[in-house]
Amino acid sequence: MKKKNLLLIISLLTIIVLVNACSSNSSKDKGQDGGAAPTGGSLKFGLAAEPDTMDPLVQNGTHGRTIKLAIYRGLFNYNKDGELQPELAEDYSVSEDGTTYTFNLRDAKFHNGDTVTADDVKYTFERILEPGSKATFAAELSVIDTVEVVDEKTVEFNLTEPSAPLLHYLAIPESVIVSKSWIEENGENADPMGAGPFKFVDWKKGQEFTVEKFDEFYIPDKPKVDEIKFVFYTDENTRGNALRAGDVDLIETVPWKDVESMENDPNLKLDSVNGPFMKLQFNTKFEPFNDPKVRQAISYAIDRNTIINTAFSGRGEGIYGIAIPEGYMGYKEEYANYFEHNIEKAKELLAEAGYPDGFKARLLATSQYTFHEQTAVAVKSELEKIGIEVELDLPDWATRINKNTEGDYDFIVAGTSGDITDADWLSNFYTGGEVRLNNSAYFKDEKIDELLMKGRSEIDDEKREEIYDELIERALELSPFVYLTWREQSYGMSKDVEGFKNLPGFLSFQSGITLDEVTIEK
């Protein structure tokens, strides 16, 4: 009796395995048939998350920006070498006092066949600047006072004051041009439609986002591939395995532990940059963290190598100062090595601040992204060496963001990057105020605020250098942030993919701009 049962179970299991094997085989075959299509081919891109909205004026994460740059284009962009260049604007001129910019638009078409006109540009920026808009960069773009339509192809921006970073803010993916008539006819929740190299086809929520080649893109021989399918893999292991198994051709944010094995895989290649960075943000209303000495002590106490070796599998580089990439305005070697790993010094500073025996604090991170959690664990173990007892708070990512923007933390692990390559990226981080995603809650220093304003309205580069030198010195002294490491950000792809480039420096999150050059051989 028992033997019979066992036999039955075994045969059932065998059938299940066989059926599974067959079905997965057949789906693979299908994939290969599709790849043998004559021209262009189809690229499958594994993203780390699904965007919550496709309204271009909202910063919807690297994954959202990648899709955005496939569908939309702006007046300017950062090209694959990280340089600022005109895109839908053919050229521009600036008035002598630096407050009027005139842009001449090139002949470009939206996906519905309409020409990109000055009206659309005016509409785009008025939509960003209108009171109550959801635009992430409304504050940065608020230097734009009015936008005037001169003729169909010419548009004039009148600024409230000269602005050195203006063109940079026009190049970020949140400043892409939308079609006035399209949004007015179809409403705010219209399908995404822009002047980029790819047309929107379909968004299967929770699964994939499909775009196809736009034949009338303003650069004649671009894009190269016929179709891109963006597939969402929130789990980093699944994402890595999908690339290995050939389910996708390209993935973002290769898990650090997989970098080495992918480098050694003959079928894969990686493109990595040390652009984004990890830092600690402090709630400056929390008693010990209101004291700059305590924040400096933390910077001295943490051995950045511990974080690199544990959370990032030995990849990346420690930051013992402020996160300015070499070659950017404000970079100086002395600022890059302002701090060092020195436990004695850290203890001294803590004692000076009145906490010789340390204190207790709550560190917010997330359990959703392994590298965030592991950074938090490493920071905890490092700070315990100087007597600071750290309790970890590791909710899911959405809760983590909520707590971040409500200031519900003592200190927090953050992974981010500057938004632009101009030194004014500092404004988003250091401008005083209550609680924002990227600031240290309630941190406000009048001198820093003043220098930030001076820096952005000064056009002369030499004078700007001086202003930012002073600013950075002050910023290091007060250390509202403790910078931890440059984290190596990698795109992993199959050997058959050519033309995709990880943008250098801060711009890694905007690498989607190179999708129009991608080719795939199958």
Place this chain on the structure above:
Amino acid sequence: MLRRTLKNKVFVVCLLIFISILTISIIGPWIAPYDPLEINSNKVLQPADSENLLGTDEFGRDIFSRLLLGIRPTITVALGATFIAFFFGSLLGMIAGYLRSLPEKLIMRGADIILSFPPILLALLVVGFWGGGVKNLIIIIGIVYIPYFARLAYSSTIQVKGLEYVQSEILLGASRLRVLLKIIFPNILSPLIIQCSLTMAAAILLESGLSFLGLGIIPPEPSWGQMIGEARGYIFSYPMYVIWPSLLLGLTILSINLLGDSLRDILDPKLKIK
């Protein structure tokens, strides 16, 4: 009874495993060769050698020491949650079964509401609001399993209450409390004890599941489920890391479940003739 118990080999083996796991959960911290929280960034993910019996994890922490300590929160949560579920569940179930009418409706429909959610979903929901940690997990998992005990106690109570010896006790004027605790409770105890062992196993699985998802025991404190979750990422490069905690967790749950099965065989009076 004792002889019959000792004859049941499955029972004896599982009991031994269970007792040794309990023992480790108590003395684990003293026999662990290393501090399970100590990070050593110079020897990350080392294979087993004479220094680290089972190798080191991604933080350079000793896996063997973490396994020894990782059982403690799991067992604490399982015991605590089972106790809460057993205590409140039996009490409520007995009250509902004994009094019937309104208390019955309130208690049993309440139990139905909780039962309509899959345990993991309910636990996830509550952990999302309150956060993880041993204390919260005990309360949450305890509450999740209260209805199972309540139902069992309820139906057994109804059954037992109709029997002559209980009815006669009631007619003789015994107080409700006496009837419930002295007469009914001992007579419905054996199914509840079996349910305890099942709940233990389920609570361990639930705790491990939550910790696997990163929402249970708060790192860096080790727990087996959480270790499996972390080790999963290294399954290709370093497979032994994920195998150890999985093996131990599987063994623990298997032994507790078999313990419950054999306990039923032993406690069931109908099987005495065998």
